[in-house]
Amino acid sequence: MLALVPGTLLAQEQAKPSTTKASRSAGNVTLSGYLRDAATGEALIGASVFVKSLGVGGTANEYGFYSLTLPKGSYTFTYTYVGYAPTEETLELTGNLTHSIKLNVQRVQTDEVLVLGKQPDQNVKSVETGVNRLDMRQVKLVPALLGEVDLVRNIQLLPGVTTVGEGATGFNVRGGGIDQNLILMDEAPVYNSSHLFGLFSVFNPDAVKDLKLVKGGIPAAYGGRLSSLLDIRMKDGNSQRLGVSGGIGVVSSRLAVEAPIVKDKSSFIVAGRRSYADVFLKAIPEQKNNQAYFYDLSAKANYTLGEKDKLFLSGYFGRDVFKFGDLFQNNWGNATGTLRWNHVFNSRLFMNVTTLASKYDYALGIPNGSQGFEWRSNINDYSAKADFEFFQSPQSTLRFGVSGIYYTFQPGHVTPTEKSSIFRELKLDAQRATEWAAYVDEERQFGPSLSVQLGLRVSMFENRSKGTFYDYVGERGRQLLPINGQQFEGKPVASYPNLEPRLSMRYSLTESASLKASYNRMVQYIHLISNTTAATPLDVWLPSTRNIKPEHADQVSLGYFQNFKNNAYEASVEVFAKRMDNQIDYINGANTLLNTQLESELLYGQGRAYGAEFFVKKAEGRLTGWVSYTLSRSERQVDGLNRDKWYANKYDKTHVLAVVGVYELSPRLSVSSTFNYSTGVATTYPDSRFTYQGLQVPVVGDDARNNFRVPAYHRLDLGATLKGKHNPDRRWQSSWTFSVYNVYGRRNAFGMYFRQKADNPAQTEAVRMSMFGTVLPSIAYNFNF
Known part of the structure; x- marks a missing residue:
């Protein structure tokens, strides 16, 4: 087959x-x-x-x-x-x-635990390249940080996926930035996928049904990002009976309720989660005015109109809140809403029409006093699209569709909180843009061995902002000067049409082995402006303008896929090469916050990433898990930086190793472990110094960029899951999960900085910053009925 x-x-x-x-x-x-x-x-x-x-x-x-x-x-x-x-x-x-x-779920499975919820030989027989799926049952068995089951943390155990460090927002795929990942939750884009400054993701595991990560061979139906597609599908809700699940952990508690509205016709699910550090803070007199918590709420309902029509309505709302008395406050959050209509025209033609809205916003400031202010920023996305699948013949499936997006950007708006505040109102010009696309994609079988998927996406982006836009002149690598200011109102500031061809191929060598190849042309029109190694909630999203050009990427990949012992073992090797242009970097000391002339501090260059990904997985038996190893490089070349030579970008990690194991000791008890190793991230450190008035001042010589690396990262985690006694006549089921994060207490470096020694100011010393420098045990109780 x-x-x-x-x-x-x-x-x-x-x-x-x-x-x-x-x-x-x-x-x-x-x-x-x-x-x-x-x-x-x-x-x-x-x-x-x-x-x-x-x-x-x-x-x-x-x-x-x-x-x-x-x-x-x-x-x-x-x-x-x-x-x-x-x-x-x-x-x-x-x-x-x-x-x-x-x-029906297979209740008894002797000596068999399956890792991924898909066909056992799908990795060999499909035409897809660079694709990984995670089964939520497996995700919940892997050791968790502070008991919080986290999808993004599990994604980072897959080949080609990294992060710049613990507490870093998002994830990086094949040497790309976090903004180069298209993250969809029920087809709505999520612009910040992290809670608690990157420690946890916004996706509640109780509400997620399916998760797919695509790193290469991205279908023509998707566009707008350079590196990957993370497609997350929420549960529809139990259409047969009431179901309740949840858990109580060290950091947060969660609860999900699902039930039929009309049995076999309509159902819903509502899943909520909230941390409660602020509850404990209120119990401490000197901390009672401080706040630190996050929450999220996921909801979905569906209704079957008839044999050919079905409606889905889903939404997500989440926020992080931090307040330190009258000194500082900060909050950020996402909100999405999706309305979909499935229609079956006939037995061969399927249609899905989607309308959606997505918003990401953040605020920070000082609540009161003469220095009181509030700063707000946001990005809004309103989209509509229609997708069709036509099953032409046993050898061919045709997919086609159209989409449109309307963006609004507010880079920053500062208002004083009191009349006595030293701050005055400052509002950067809002920007607006539209993005249109149409695509066609055919998957065809040529004989028993060869399958080809050929697609073409046509996209058009227009910046339709109002305001004054400038050209910039000056020396590359230094702050530029604005000239030729031009007022725009009613006509596009900039327009960018693009063709994005896609091609994937699979050739079966045997029933259990295949070769695959793919080519992708991707275009990205919106950009995250972040002048830090790890992105923060304060970073600004901006559209392409006359000066900020769309980013382009051309990626090719080739892979060999082999299964063994009747699909019990899976192995693959993929090599890839990616070339990018219009990559954004920054002059030394760039100011990216509330800068009315931000474009004067941006630089543009080219990028390249290449490497090999090795993956071995055991999918059956009492012991399951996988080993992934990635050998890769990711580099940039920007005129005006590093003497115009290529340099490692901040996402570059030469070696990345992940080992995951789950062992079923008994039907009730399983133990698990994960081990991570990676090359330290590239960063810019001073390589010389000079003395000024008795102090040693560090200097980065020769305009070097990312000339050093922090020490290598490695960590071992352990976990165990103990299920309650099984009683088939009792609906209530429960389990305890235990985890130990960072078992040997390594102080992995998040970053390094330099300072004068306290006892000898004439000398400098390097200081390591670590997110966690100790062992972190945790326990959580989970239930469902």
Whole structure:
């Protein structure tokens, strides 16, 4: 069987001449429908159907919809999904038939724990490259920081994914910045994926159904970022009965409620989470005016209008709040809303129409007094799109669609909190922009061994802001001077059309081995302005302008994929090379905050990233887990920096190793561990000094950029999960999770700085900054009924 990419279902055929001839006969009919969980009604993304007599089959799309074209006749269909009991049905196909299936969870699995919720051989048989999925059941077994199950922290255990350090916002993929990742939650973009300054992500594990990370071979339906796509799908809600789940941990507690509105027709889920450090602060008299907490709320509802129509409404709201009396306050948060309509025109044509809104904003300031002020900034995104899937034949699936985005940016607005404040109101010009796109993408099977996915995306970006825009002149590497100010109102400030071709190929060497290759052209029109190694909530999003050009990336990748022992073991090696232009960097000492002439301090250059990713996974048995190792480089060349020579960028890590293991000691008890090692991040340190009035002043010589590295990072974590006694007649199920983070207490360097020695100001010393320098044990209680 040659299966396809998760998200489509297209009949794939073995090398049987009789089958090929029959499948092209004029008597073809189409079987279509939805594949769902029998207990909850959730769509089973990537569930498969197979006709053994013909050797054809395929998988369901993101909404559980499948379509399979066959010659008329009687067939036995086998429906399967990892962790579910297979179901067989014999159907007589005399005409097009709509037939939905519900699969039951496989309650007893002897000596088998599966790591990823997908087809066991999907990594070999699909045309996708650079794709990883995480199963939420596996994520919840991996050791967690302070008991908080975290999706982004688990993503960082995959090949090609790194972070600049503990407490850093977001993640980096194949040498790209955090703003170069397109993060979607139920198709709505999330502009800041972190709580608590990067320690935890905003995604509540109780509300997430499916997670897919794409690092190469990104389909033409997606654009706007250079490095990766993180596609997160929320649960639809239990359409069969009331379900409640949650947990109590060291940092936060969470609760999720899901239930049918109309059984088998409509359901909802509401999941909330809140930390409670502020509750303990109020109990301490000297801390009672301080606040430090985060919360998030995820909600989703769906309604089946009929056999061909279904509506989905989902939203996310989250915020971090910090206040230190009258000295300082800071808060930031995301809000998203998505309305989707699925429509089945006929058994071969599926449509999804989406409208959405996403907002990210932050505020900081001093609440009271003569220095009181409040600073606010935000980015808003309003989008609409229509996506179509046409199952043309057993050998071909066509996808096409259109989209439009309207952006608004407020880089900064400062207001005094009192009349006596020394601050005066300052408001940077708001900016507006539109982004339009259309795409077409076809996946086709050429014989029993070769599959090709060919796509083209056409995009158009226009900056439609009002205000005065300048050209800039001066010496590269130094602050530029604005000239030729031009007023814009009613006409585009800048327009950028682009073509973005995509190509992925898979060639099967054997039933368990394949070669894959892909090429991507990506364009990014909006940019995160961040002049720090680790991005912060205060960084500013800006659109492309006359001076800030769109970023482009061309990436090629080649991979070898091999499974062993009936898919119990999975192995792959992928090599990639990526070339980027219009990469943003900054002059030394650049001021990126509330700068009305920010473009005068920006520099632009080219980037390159290349490397190899090795991945070995054991997917079955009492011991499961994986080992990933990435060898790569990521560099920049910017005129005016580092004597115009190439230098390692701040996301470059030559060696990255992750080892993950989960061992099932008994049906109730499992233990787990993770080990991380990576090269230290590149940073700029002084390499000489001079004496001024008796003090030693450090100097970066020769205009060097990122000329040193912090010490290598490594960490070992341990965890254990103890389930309550199993009683099939009792709905209440519970478990305890125990974890020890940073087992041997290493003080991994987040950064380094230099200062005069207290006892001898004529000398300087290097000081290591660490987010965690000790062992962190934790415990959490989880339940569901």
